[in-house]
Amino acid sequence: MTSFPGPVARLIDEFRKLPGIGSKSAQRLVFHLIARPADDVRSLAAAVADLEEGVRPCRICHQITDIDPCAVCSDPGRDTTVICVVERPSDVLAVEDSGEYRGLYHVLHGVLNPLAGIGPEALTIAALEQRLAPGTVHEVILATNAGVEGEATASYLARRLAAGDLRITRPAQGMPAGSELEYTDRLTLARALRGRQNMD
Amino acid sequence: MKKPTETVLRSLNCVSFRNLQDTHIEWCAGLNVISGDNGHGKTNLLEACFFLAMGRSFRTARVDALPRRGSSSFSLGGEVSHRQVSHRLGVKAGRGLRERTLDGCQSDLGRTLGVLACLVFAAPRLALFRGGPDDRRRFLDRGIVGGKPFMVETYRDHLRALRQKNRLLKQARQARPVAALRDQLAAFNDQLAGTAATIRREREDYVKRLGKVLARDEGPAELVPGRRPEISYQPHPTLEEGMTGSREQLMAAYEERAEDEIRRGHALVGPQRDDLSIHQDGAEMSRFASAGQQRATLIALKMSKMLVHKEMTGSYPLLLVDDVDAELDAHRTRRALHLLSGPYQVLVASASAEAWAGDRRVVRHLRVRDGIISRFS
Numbered sequence: 236m237t238s239f240p241g242p243v244a245r246l247i248d249e250f251r252k253l254p255g256i257g258s259k260s261a262q263r264l265v266f267h268l269i270a271r272p273a274d275d276v277r278s279l280a281a282a283v284a285d286l287e288e289g290v291r292p293c294r295i296c297h298q299i300t301d302i303d304p305c306a307v308c309s310d311p312g313r314d315t316t317v318i319c320v321v322e323r324p325s326d327v328l329a330v331e332d333s334g335e336y337r338g339l340y341h342v343l344h345g346v347l348n349p350l351a352g353i354g355p356e357a358l359t360i361a362a363l364e365q366r367l368a369p370g371t372v373h374e375v376i377l378a379t380n381a382g383v384e385g386e387a388t389a390s391y392l393a394r395r396l397a398a399g400d401l402r403i404t405r406p407a408q409g410m411p412a413g414s415e416l417e418y419t420d421r422l423t424l425a426r427a428l429r430g431r432q433n434m435d
Numbered sequence: 436m437k438k439p440t441e442t443v444l445r446s447l448n449c450v451s452f453r454n455l456q457d458t459h460i461e462w463c464a465g466l467n468v469i470s471g472d473n474g475h476g477k478t479n480l481l482e483a484c485f486f487l488a489m490g491r492s493f494r495t496a497r498v499d500a501l502p503r504r505g506s507s508s509f510s511l512g513g514e515v516s517h518r519q520v521s522h523r524l525g526v527k528a529g530r531g532l533r534e535r536t537l538d539g540c541q542s543d544l545g546r547t548l549g550v551l552a553c554l555v556f557a558a559p560r561l562a563l564f565r566g567g568p569d570d571r572r573r574f575l576d577r578g579i580v581g582g583k584p585f586m587v588e589t590y591r592d593h594l595r596a597l598r599q600k601n602r603l604l605k606q607a608r609q610a611r612p613v614a615a616l617r618d619q620l621a622a623f624n625d626q627l628a629g630t631a632a633t634i635r636r637e638r639e640d641y642v643k644r645l646g647k648v649l650a651r652d653e654g655p656a657e658l659v660p661g662r663r664p665e666i667s668y669q670p671h672p673t674l675e676e677g678m679t680g681s682r683e684q685l686m687a688a689y690e691e692r693a694e695d696e697i698r699r700g701h702a703l704v705g706p707q708r709d710d711l712s713i714h715q716d717g718a719e720m721s722r723f724a725s726a727g728q729q730r731a732t733l734i735a736l737k738m739s740k741m742l743v744h745k746e747m748t749g750s751y752p753l754l755l756v757d758d759v760d761a762e763l764d765a766h767r768t769r770r771a772l773h774l775l776s777g778p779y780q781v782l783v784a785s786a787s788a789e790a791w792a793g794d795r796r797v798v799r800h801l802r803v804r805d806g807i808i809s810r811f812s
Contacts, residue, residue: 355618386626387596388622394618
């Protein structure tokens with residue numbers, strides 16, 4: 236088999252490092268780009284380069300942002316007594332989309348994962364403690380994901396952050412809205428049953 | 436009126452599997468017999484059915500031993516009717532490849548088990564007696580997952596949390612400041628205590644169910660010469676009398692051993708150390724029973740598993756029987772086969788076609804020769 240020209244092979248290699256992209260998809264993307272007008276390709280390259288230049292973590296909540304502090308942290312209309320702790324920057328968008336939440340965020344940039352060598356010092360936990368130190372925050376919502384590591388991280392944080400009358404909560408896990416019992420996957424159903432509530 | 440069989444494997448498609456010629460086979464509810472000389476592919480056919488349901492082989496852990504010589508992968512498909520609804524199962528596997536589908540969508544063991552579960556009676560390897568506690572735990576856990584497929588996730592989470600904890604304990608042993616790790620250990624213990632409490636409860640319940648079936652008159656235990664075998668669950672950690680093994684009690688037991696665990700560098704407490712005791716007249720069968728008694732007990736336990744599966748799910752698993760006749764004397768074989776005819780589907784591989792000639796229970800008789808399957812006439 237003949238190999239691809241150098242620049243093509245290099246870009247395929249780069250694409251393959253992205254989540255969810257295998258060799259085949261990477262090749263398809265590269266050949267798609269080759270077929271596009273040069274302006275499109277230049278504009279993509281510029282957008283990628285801007286990521287490096289124009290984006291940084293917010294100095295308060297560590298969300299990825301182009302203005303520092305980020306839009307949420309600098310919004311005077313937010314409730315500054317509640318902080319929602321999430322794993323990844325994209326989780327902030329998910330909670331924002333719910334329209335249910337008006338408080339602040341804190342992005343951990345990962346979860347505890349000893350097998351991958353990730354301990355608390357690799358996360359933004361110390362920065363979170365600093366934010367809680369003045370005592371103006373009344374509630375911390377631990378919204379890490381429901382897997383083993385996400386749960387362990389929530390449980391670790393609950394212990395480490397416990398102080399005074401700070402309220403520490405975890406979002407309820409239950410049935411997806413509008414879903415029928417019969418079609419709900421069994422893990423979700425099992426969790427929903429475990430977290431059942433009184434009807435009153 | 437005879438009750439209809441709840442779960443039936445209607446057909447099997449085989450491509451590039453072992454020595455079997457690519458084929459489509461129709462199965463019937465009831466007793467299906469596959470006869471042929473040894474080495475021609477009878478067991479391969481049972482293995483294909485088992486792999487379709489369970490995503491693994493009952494003979495080897497090496498998936499790359501399964502594709503036909505010259506192929507790198509194989510695929511199996513089949514139609515199952517489960518509670519009068521028809522489902523399509525598929526699996527494709529080979530070196531580094533294992534894909535399952537259920538009704539055209541990607542699937543996993545938990546989902547597939549909800550539609551078709553299999554139980555094999557094959558030449559017993561007696562690992563249950565001669566192997567370690569892990570063999571006995573596997574025996575229990577496979578039965579539990581068959582009856583409650585969602586337990587797959589609990590076992591998976593437990594294993595994952597345990598691996599994380601062991602990594603932390605290893606770090607703690609290697610001179611990192613231990614204090615910083617203690618809180619992390621507690622966080623993973625939190626997860627473990629939850630899954631451990633569930634696993635403990637399910638194992639306890641399952642052993643109780645098996646024990647009840649074994650204690651039945653005219654039940655599977657009749658196959659065993661001498662006194663009726665009994666089983667008891669030996670959970671880890673052992674708790675004081677009256678304790679139920681709740682999450683909180685387990686958490687306390689974990690914390691009690693925390694220092695030992697740090698010193699030893701691996702987890703010392705939890706269901707990964709459970710065992711099952713199989714005894715006869717108060718004596719451990721692994722030490723005191725003859726090979727014949729052990730074999731008969733194994734078959735009795737498997738039959739009990741089948742009955743418990745029915746009790747838990749409302750339907751019987753598909754039974755695959757590979758040459759049981761070689762393992763028991765003629766009288767017991769007849770007795771075993773008598774127990775094997777009921778409102779369920781059985782596929783029996785047998786070296787002797789004649790033994791089944793004229794048997795009115797047989798609804799389908801296939802013959803295998805050099806991997807080619809034909810109707811027996």
